[in-house]
Amino acid sequence: MTRGTSKAAVASYATSTHPTSNSTKGQVLCLVNGLRDDILAKIFAYVRFDSEWDDSWYQVLLHVCQRWTAVARAAPILWTTLTIREEPKIELISMSLQLSGTLPLDVSLIQTKELSAALALISPHAPRLRHLSVTEVRATRDQALAAFLNQPMPNLQELELQFIPKTEPLPYFELEDARPPEDLDPFLWNPEINQCPHLRSLSLGRGVEIVGQLPVYYALRKLELHDRRSHTPFTTVTFVEFLSQHPHLEELSLRQYRPAIVPVPTPLSLPQTVRKFSLEDNAHYVKPFLSSFYIAPTVDLHLTRALDFMDHGDIAMDDFNNEAAHTVTQLLPDDRTLLPLLALVDRVTLSREFESRYALTARAPGPGGAVVELVGRVHDGAEAELREGLHVLEDVTSVFAAAPLVEIRVEGHGSSVLEKRHWARALRTFARLERVAVVDTAANTRWDARATLLEALRMGEQPPKKDKNKSKNKNKGEPGAALTVAADGPPPPPALAPQLRSLSFVSSEWDREDESFSKELERCLQSRKSRGCQLEVLHLVLQYAWPMWKEGNNEKENRRRMEMYVTRLRHLVGHLHIEFSNFADPAGWD
Secondary structure, three states: OOHHHHHHHHHHHHHHHOOOHHHHHHHHHHHHOOHHHHHHHHHHHHHHHOOOOOOHHHHHHHHHHHHHHHHHHHOHHHHEEEEEOOOOOOHHHHHHHOOOOOEEEEEEEOOOOOOOHHHHHHHHHHHHHHEEEEEEEOOOOOHHHHHHHHOOOOOEEEEEEEEOOOOOOOOHHHOOOOOOOOOOOOOEEEEOOOOOOOEEEEOOOOOOEEEEEEEEEOOOOOOEOOOOOOOOEEEEEHHHHHOOOOOOOOOEEEEOOEEEOOOOOEEOOOOOOOOEEEEEEOOOHHHHHHOOOEEEEEEEEEEEEEOOOHHHHHHOHHHOOOOOHHHHHHHHHHHHHHHHHOOOOOEEEEEEOOEEEEEEEEEEEOOOOOOOEEEOOOOOOHHHHHHHOOHHHHHHHHHOOOOOOOOOEEOOOOOOOOOHHHHHHHHHHHHOOEEEEEEEOOOOOOOHHHHHHHHHOOOOOOOOOOOOHHHOOOOOOOOOOOEEOOOOOOOOOOOOOOOOOEEEEEEEEHHHOOHHHHHHHHHHHHHHHHHOOOOOEEEEEEEEEEOOOOOOOOHHHHHHHHHHHHHHHHHHHHEEEEEEOOOOOOOOOO
């Protein structure tokens, strides 16, 4: 049973008990009934924890048949996770607490409106709590919640608190003033170290205000401080001192949590135990913050430029549609040696999601190499000129100029145009570049990153001269028949990136692009081969759409497409690898 099919599988088992079930369903039922109770309970547990089911999942288990009911009730592990959304289901909560026995509990309150009754049931079981999450709750002054969170939880390992305003604020881009005041009274929390002595993960979000000082949790491994700009009692120096008191801290995440930046004689450092650091805020804060720190190259670094153009003058209204004001490079300190990982990575992936978010993700060499991710955002209503003006490939070249990159991979770039000059600069900058892949782009348009890359790889080639035998070769389909290079004159300049060994591309059947794309590939590969830098490996993924429910297959058309590429390209590369991907098959979407 795989993820995403669990619900369907259980539904199949349930319907197989219907009197009108066919023989196949009857066979499935026999197989299920033949399983031992402990195996069946493990299947139920997998469905419970690995599926996207809502709170009614238990109704399937309890009402299919008497055996399923007995197995479910006798398996305490099935009842240890309580997700309480909006209107609490008191009957389910009570039953879960009873059937879970003495096992540790994982409780999540999400958008819960009426807390008192649910918390009254859970409170006596506080010593059993292992995970507690209170998120998107509006009742910051609920006395029952305050009393519940201030009682001892000796076995609690993970705690998350985050509240939301009573009313939704207006969209920021319609405002002429500064950030609007939120209709959110702070939740006053007075934690004590003895309350949760084994806490390993702490996440404090919007609306949480600490009464007094935040305790030092000596077992803490993960700390998240999010959306709490008005409740930051630290300077950068005292914050580092606070972090250093946690001997096991491995992950630190700050999102619009702003310790006051103070001058320091030498750069500060995170505790040596930290292996992952995430920072999300506007450039006005992130750049001076990072300029005060030396981040070791062993730390996974995730930097996100928040879409926060009104706050602290990061992006003024006049720059609302200025593409230069949105680039992720403005997060970085002028002294790049403070982030040595930027000069050590050897692979970078460029991706773009929903137009409003793009990411540069790079990794240092080795199986456990550290990762750096730089994320930029553009508001969804931005003009086309702004979205296209985000030269994300230029950002790659600017950020990782000193790195020994061997691979660039494009997994989407949205409306950002990857121009020929951008590719050319990257090819000149990264002298060790061996592999380039473009697996998601806008085919047959001016946004086609494959076409501009191939143009850059041909730069410096001699222009073709007229072929006297052109009429003889026309339409014969002979390899290289349409390409004749001038034999006289000075030798052509060397090709860009002569060390380049491998190219990977995706071609789509529904774009009807194979004919033109194969010709462009042929021209580029012939040009480079003639200049002494024949490509070693060309990897092509040919996509097609053949629904699973449709009879037959696409074998004939796939063979025709493959033969076209093989005929034109196999003599121009050391190894031509072609594979097919059925885009209509969900199994091929991963």
